[in-house]
Amino acid sequence: MPRDTLAELSDDALLVLYANGDPEAARLLAARLAPRLMAYGMRLLGDRAEAEDVAQEAMLRLWKQAPDWRQGEAQVSTWLFRVASNLATDRLRQRKRRKAEPLKHGDEEGIDPPDTSPGAMAQLMQADRMAALQLALDSLPDRQRQAVVLRHIEGFTNPEIAEVMGIGVEAVESLTARGKRALTAALEGRREELGYGDED
Amino acid sequence: MTMTDRDPLLDDLFAEARADAPAMSTDFMARILADAERLQPKQVVMAQPVQQAQRGIGLWHRVAAALGGAVAIFGLSSAAMAGLVIGYVQPESVLNLADGLGFAVTSQSVDILPGFDSLLVAQE
Numbered sequence: 001m002p003r004d005t006l007a008e009l010s011d012d013a014l015l016v017l018y019a020n021g022d023p024e025a026a027r028l029l030a031a032r033l034a035p036r037l038m039a040y041g042m043r044l045l046g047d048r049a050e051a052e053d054v055a056q057e058a059m060l061r062l063w064k065q066a067p068d069w070r071q072g073e074a075q076v077s078t079w080l081f082r083v084a085s086n087l088a089t090d091r092l093r094q095r096k097r098r099k100a101e102p103l104k105h106g107d108e109e110g111i112d113p114p115d116t117s118p119g120a121m122a123q124l125m126q127a128d129r130m131a132a133l134q135l136a137l138d139s140l141p142d143r144q145r146q147a148v149v150l151r152h153i154e155g156f157t158n159p160e161i162a163e164v165m166g167i168g169v170e171a172v173e174s175l176t177a178r179g180k181r182a183l184t185a186a187l188e189g190r191r192e193e194l195g196y197g198d199e200d
Numbered sequence: 201m202t203m204t205d206r207d208p209l210l211d212d213l214f215a216e217a218r219a220d221a222p223a224m225s226t227d228f229m230a231r232i233l234a235d236a237e238r239l240q241p242k243q244v245v246m247a248q249p250v251q252q253a254q255r256g257i258g259l260w261h262r263v264a265a266a267l268g269g270a271v272a273i274f275g276l277s278s279a280a281m282a283g284l285v286i287g288y289v290q291p292e293s294v295l296n297l298a299d300g301l302g303f304a305v306t307s308q309s310v311d312i313l314p315g316f317d318s319l320l321v322a323q324e
Contacts, residue, residue, distance in 0.1 A: 026236035
């Protein structure tokens with residue numbers, strides 16, 4: 001099938017073509033989905049190498065799932081982001097355990113309330129706007145961070161986020177609302193520096 | 201936070217983040233495509249093994265198979281040859297056996313296919 005025609009197909013259809021042995025389908029799926037997974041992983045983990053590993057592992061699981069994929073039952077993107085979310089959560093837990101064992105206070109890291117101490121905010125002095133956002137995101141609890149990134153950066157709808165996270169739509173709304181409030185609080189100390197000091 | 205309770209700073213940062221896609225390294229994409237190639241099911245080829253196998257078999261092979269194989273062909277050939285030899289040589293014992301059965305066969309008149317007349321004569 002010509003590449004132009006393939007480019008118009010849905011992720012679902014491309015995955016079926018991949019399962020039928022079409023080599024071009026894999027290239028298009030990877031080009032569409034891997035960058036999004038990579039960006040999502042970086043927002044959750046704050047580390048490029050780990051984000052690449054998560055994205056690659058999620059895509060690998062998609063390739064394995066392809067022969068048994070049932071068209072119409074789930075979106076490829078939500079399925080992939082769910083896998084990536086679980087992989088990232090596992091890595092965050094491992095990271096916390098590694099930090100907790102020697103320091104004995106790791107449970108407090110990354111958990112409510114956001115770290116808005118003068119020392120933490122001082123680290124933002126040399127950072128650009130994206131780094132400021134990332135640092136604020138890093139201060140959120142894992143589930144709030146996932147929900148906020150999926151809703152406001154990846155552009156998923158609340159029902160799609162509910163599917164990705166395996167929770168109800170109301171829980172998604174609660175997580176995103178609390179996440180945005182926490183982000184606002186985390187950025188409060190940099191508002192003027194980021195050019196928004198006079199708007200409040 | 202309600203819809204009217206918007207934070208312009210946060211909204212702008214989200215918009216910038218959506219546009220700020222990280223660059224993909226060629227190595228990263230190569231690893232993903234290598235996985236895809238390794239795990240991709242092979243394309244199904246519509247082979248015709250039965251027809252291809254029969255194409256190499258000649259007419260005689262198929263006739264021999266229909267008659268029961270090489271052993272059966274050898275047996276039939278041997279019987280046919282024996283019949284021809286007996287017909288030409290006409291050994292004494294065969295002529296005596298023919299006389300005993302009432303067939304008037306002599307060395308001068310060989311009737312390989314005796315007709316009904318011979319049968320009638322034999323019954324007389």
